[in-house]
Amino acid sequence: MSDQLARTGDGISPARGTAGYADTADVLAVQYEEVTFDEVHSDVLQLVPVEPGRILDVGAGTGRDAAALAAQWTQRRVCRADCRAAGAWTANPCGQRD
Numbered sequence: 001m002s003d004q005l006a007r008t009g010d011g012i013s014p015a016r017g018t019a020g021y022a023d024t025a026d027v028l029a030v031q032y033e034e035v036t037f038d039e040v041h042s043d044v045l046q047l048v049p050v051e052p053g054r055i056l057d058v059g060a061g062t063g064r065d066a067a068a069l070a071a072q073w074t075q076r077r078v079c080r081a082d083c084r085a086a087g088a089w090t091a092n093p094c095g096q097r098d
Helices: 021-034 037-041 064-072
Strands: 005-008 011-014 054-058 077-083 089-093
Touching (some): 064 077
């Protein structure tokens, strides 16, 4: 994983606030995956409407949350979008992981 990049007047440089992220990103990703979707979101899951609809997970990263949403709410279309290095957006359908 790499630091996010931001366009500046003289080219592309690391975005403010991301300095050093690349040094620990792999460790942080493992820590993130060790916590379940239900543990992270238990306080707000009751806010998800019961009607069929769409859920967009922006900044989805590994896709853990989108996959859990798709599994728990099968009557909804769950899509995820994530911004990778140099501002390239990726979109994956319904809970697929990279």
